[in-house]
Amino acid sequence: MSAERIALVVTGLTALTPSIREVVLAPIDGGSLPSYAPGSHLVLDVPVGDGRERALANAYSLTGETVEPTEYRISVLRCDPADGAAGGSAWVHTLAVGDKVEALPPRNLFAPVRHATKHLLVGAGIGITPLLSHLRSHVRWDADVELLHVCREGEGAHVDEVVALTGGAATVVHDRATFAALLAERVRDQPLGTHLYTCGPTGFMDLVHLEAAAAGWPAERVHAEAFGAADLDPGAPFTVGVAGEEIEVPSGVSLLEALEEAGHEVPNLCRQGVCGECRVPVASGSTPVLHRDLYLTDEDKAANDCLMACVSRALPTDDRPAHLEVTL
Amino acid sequence: MSTPAPPHYTSVPPWTREPVVESPDATGTAFTVLAVGTGSDATGAAAIVDAWLPTLPVGAPVQVHTSEDVAGAIAAMRTDLAGARVGHRVLVAGSATDCLAVRAAALGSSLMDSELTVGVTSVATRAVWCVHCSATTIAEAGLEDVVTCPSCRKDLVVYPHVSRRTGAHLGFQVDAETLPAGVTA
Numbered sequence: 001m002s003a004e005r006i007a008l009v010v011t012g013l014t015a016l017t018p019s020i021r022e023v024v025l026a027p028i029d030g031g032s033l034p035s036y037a038p039g040s041h042l043v044l045d046v047p048v049g050d051g052r053e054r055a056l057a058n059a060y061s062l063t064g065e066t067v068e069p070t071e072y073r074i075s076v077l078r079c080d081p082a083d084g085a086a087g088g089s090a091w092v093h094t095l096a097v098g099d100k101v102e103a104l105p106p107r108n109l110f111a112p113v114r115h116a117t118k119h120l121l122v123g124a125g126i127g128i129t130p131l132l133s134h135l136r137s138h139v140r141w142d143a144d145v146e147l148l149h150v151c152r153e154g155e156g157a158h159v160d161e162v163v164a165l166t167g168g169a170a171t172v173v174h175d176r177a178t179f180a181a182l183l184a185e186r187v188r189d190q191p192l193g194t195h196l197y198t199c200g201p202t203g204f205m206d207l208v209h210l211e212a213a214a215a216g217w218p219a220e221r222v223h224a225e226a227f228g229a230a231d232l233d234p235g236a237p238f239t240v241g242v243a244g245e246e247i248e249v250p251s252g253v254s255l256l257e258a259l260e261e262a263g264h265e266v267p268n269l270c271r272q273g274v275c276g277e278c279r280v281p282v283a284s285g286s287t288p289v290l291h292r293d294l295y296l297t298d299e300d301k302a303a304n305d306c307l308m309a310c311v312s313r314a315l316p317t318d319d320r321p322a323h324l325e326v327t328l
Numbered sequence: 329m330s331t332p333a334p335p336h337y338t339s340v341p342p343w344t345r346e347p348v349v350e351s352p353d354a355t356g357t358a359f360t361v362l363a364v365g366t367g368s369d370a371t372g373a374a375a376i377v378d379a380w381l382p383t384l385p386v387g388a389p390v391q392v393h394t395s396e397d398v399a400g401a402i403a404a405m406r407t408d409l410a411g412a413r414v415g416h417r418v419l420v421a422g423s424a425t426d427c428l429a430v431r432a433a434a435l436g437s438s439l440m441d442s443e444l445t446v447g448v449t450s451v452a453t454r455a456v457w458c459v460h461c462s463a464t465t466i467a468e469a470g471l472e473d474v475v476t477c478p479s480c481r482k483d484l485v486v487y488p489h490v491s492r493r494t495g496a497h498l499g500f501q502v503d504a505e506t507l508p509a510g511v512t513a
Contacts, residue, residue, distance in 0.1 A: 189413060216357035
């Protein structure tokens, strides 16, 4: 990883809801932090410990001031390790004021399209966070904006703030059926030139993509910020050849983990198929790749010449067991 | 004339090299269909539009406009797009030069490339914008041919770059690099 880490200290903690905590982070040595475009996220280093066998790098959307900020603000939903979560968000919920943390500078895969004539923001639950920074920017630049949001009663972090910012152009609902009807109606009545931005659980964003496509939206007008690949099955075992050596990748272990355990260094960041850091070239002699990431384009995937080592695997063919030849 | 290869990474659309007729995008919910040109372009455009119309989704609103000149086609399209919703598509049939001009106007009305379908009847002419005097001329020329700017009389090479904003090719003095010292292009 090339980017220089930023040393930060926790300066504020607020419980926005019983399960969502806002964390305020300031530079350890004072001054201002790098500016960022709306929709950016911060990648926090989560150390080993408390049941976490590996260090994690968790991405959280930045919700605060974007220009020469003196602090970074994130809002983190606690996902329970008892339910299978990796434990990064649970660690964030143990932080105390004064704790030191490290992060990579903000990165952006979800910036607003500035020439759009209108911005339609569609969020669910904690997916409000990147939309909040979009909204602040649109209010500052006087851009036309409308927001649709669905969240559980009592779990509506940032909702009051969002409603105040839009001055009435926000609709917040609390059940899926009402939301689906609202979405179907609103995507059919947006001026030409509108771009749509969505963030929420994978199933929710699938619904948004489907409704937009059904209403004639080309994919280029629809932008999504993914939390991570949907819950993936452990996958079938396969083998990988690297520099003349053959490594077993058992079920439940990723190619990235197998390569690391064999002593190979692979640049990586999110370890969940989103960031694109762990792209590994695939050489001839490989069986087809089972792509499970959210990063590569359809053309990239069809070429079968690379894969994201953190989530993707090999598929067997009729006459050959699943095997990849990779170059690092 | 010479055609540079491989062509696909320049700003020159492939349909200005060969008269390509694209298939309409049937996922649209409303359509503006333009037939532009005179003579053989008009005949060709009418045939393309006749082939397109039955492929559009049943029940979707369709406006067909036939114009001899591209200004008329652009004016009709702008009227349609003024109150249009996302889901609208524009289909244009005519010469590559007219299709480029319609594309420029469509992008200016917030349409995206994926919302535009072209049916090209001929690729004989190109609009060339002179970098020296800013005049635009339409000439029978291929890429990298030389045309004379009717405004400043300089000999312009038709450079393989098309402006998305205007639909014209970049033209500059063909011997600008080899002029004697002291002579400006």
